[in-house]
Amino acid sequence: MTDMETIVSLCKRRGFIFQSSEIYGGTGSCWDYGPLGVLLKNNVKRAWWRDNVELRSDMVGLDASILMATRVWKASGHLDHFTDPMVDCKACKRRFRSDKIDEEPWTHYCEAAKGNKFIIPAGEACKHCNHRRSLCPACGKGELTEPRQFNLMFKTFMGPVEDEAAVTYLRPETAQGIFVNFDNVLQSMRLKLPFGIAQIGKAFRNEITPGNFTFRTREFEQMEIEYFVMPGTDEEWHQRWLDERFAWYPKYGMTKENLRLREHEKDELAHYAKRTADIEYKFPMGWSELEGIANRTDFDLKQHAKFSGRALEYFDEETKQKVVPYVIEPSAGADRATLAFMVDAYNQEEVRGEKRVVLRFHPELAPVKIAVLPLLKKNDRIVETAKKLCADLRKRWYSVYDDTASIGRLYRRQDEVGTPFCVTVDVQTVGDDKAAADDKVTIRDRDTMQQIRVPLANVPEIMSKLMEGAWAEIAASADYKIPAKESSSL
Ligand SMILES: [Zn+2]
Numbered sequence: 001m002t003d004m005e006t007i008v009s010l011c012k013r014r015g016f017i018f019q020s021s022e023i024y025g026g027t028g029s030c031w032d033y034g035p036l037g038v039l040l041k042n043n044v045k046r047a048w049w050r051d052n053v054e055l056r057s058d059m060v061g062l063d064a065s066i067l068m069a070t071r072v073w074k075a076s077g078h079l080d081h082f083t084d085p086m087v088d089c090k091a092c093k094r095r096f097r098s099d100k101i102d103e104e105p106w107t108h109y110c111e112a113a114k115g116n117k118f119i120i121p122a123g124e125a126c127k128h129c130n131h132r133r134s135l136c137p138a139c140g141k142g143e144l145t146e147p148r149q150f151n152l153m154f155k156t157f158m159g160p161v162e163d164e165a166a167v168t169y170l171r172p173e174t175a176q177g178i179f180v181n182f183d184n185v186l187q188s189m190r191l192k193l194p195f196g197i198a199q200i201g202k203a204f205r206n207e208i209t210p211g212n213f214t215f216r217t218r219e220f221e222q223m224e225i226e227y228f229v230m231p232g233t234d235e236e237w238h239q240r241w242l243d244e245r246f247a248w249y250p251k252y253g254m255t256k257e258n259l260r261l262r263e264h265e266k267d268e269l270a271h272y273a274k275r276t277a278d279i280e281y282k283f284p285m286g287w288s289e290l291e292g293i294a295n296r297t298d299f300d301l302k303q304h305a306k307f308s309g310r311a312l313e314y315f316d317e318e319t320k321q322k323v324v325p326y327v328i329e330p331s332a333g334a335d336r337a338t339l340a341f342m343v344d345a346y347n348q349e350e351v352r353g354e355k356r357v358v359l360r361f362h363p364e365l366a367p368v369k370i371a372v373l374p375l376l377k378k379n380d381r382i383v384e385t386a387k388k389l390c391a392d393l394r395k396r397w398y399s400v401y402d403d404t405a406s407i408g409r410l411y412r413r414q415d416e417v418g419t420p421f422c423v424t425v426d427v428q429t430v431g432d433d434k435a436a437a438d439d440k441v442t443i444r445d446r447d448t449m450q451q452i453r454v455p456l457a458n459v460p461e462i463m464s465k466l467m468e469g470a471w472a473e474i475a476a477s478a479d480y481k482i483p484a485k486e487s488s489s490l
């Protein structure tokens, strides 16, 4: 298993993810996606959107605003229930979640050992005096306040006046934007049950203990579906969505053994949920939630109808009756999915005595699909041919041109960012005074490191097949095989 430090370090070194405001010392738990990270995350979101919206006739999309009417959060229950129990240290003023406080090592000044300072493992007692933690775990000196409920929503002010009337919140989930638009979408699109509304967007939670890189952050991006069904068919639809969503991650290369389903216990169910199950991924810090799939019943639509005074119902043509649909909610995190795909793709192996780091991204998710590399950067015809090929390929697949190192180094660089294919233009491609051009280029596969030689003109057509996983088949074709003695470069 890869540790998180390795991933964090690769992410920074290769332009995937940087700490936010790093030159100012960083902010707690905020991260910026760099040039390759934004490509990767956009690819994850695009795959999700295409599979869940564009390829389904029962789904439509939405992009609601982050700031909403304050009453929304009263109706949804977030103002009253979206809280964590907090304690504060009276000395150092640090704040802790009272239900998680003993999950971290604690600082102890032991009177039985001349007042010396010890850092004691989480949940353990001091070996010298046998006391357990009673003071602040961070400074070891301050007393803690009684627990009080702390709302996780970010509060802000709408308009120029900072008074209570103008208080608003950054949305803690995208779901409510869908519920409040239920009737708008239903009427404008003339939808029939069952149907779903999907949305990708930012949400904000003032987490007391964020951490584990991009896993738990205060600003994050959700990929949510609210799927409206006839009451009574909800349990069946819930199961269908569980199966569907569980199969989605392996479709893009995620290892099945690193995924599992975890059913919520009755006492951990959210106030609106009838049943919830999480898809968990085996992250470096352990099994953790990747996506939650909840049966939210008719709770939200009924609450919003009650608080807004507007009916949020569906007219069933068959029974000629109005019903309030039940809702199945598959709620995934774009950042978590991106991190999981990253962790899952990471491989370190030894090739001819040398370390090779390779990200085995599915071609759909890989930030760069093709790298076009000139074997000699001083040969104008090679460079010109390579640049032209790169520009052609770019129209369909994000491709890069690189001539800043030897070919072996260039291959390793592309392996490390997960580029599925490299295309090399060499002297034979363009010809020289000794030999005529063969108008062929070499394609190298990231995973097998095998190479084939194909006509320059056929590269786009062959790439279409390779992107769909046809490497083994194409590499086996006698037309493209490279005689062993000629395949010198790694
Ligand atoms: Zn303290």
Ligand SMILES: [Zn+2]
Binding pocket: 108, 109, 110, 111, 112, 113, 126, 127, 128, 129, 130, 131
């Ligand atoms: Zn002690």
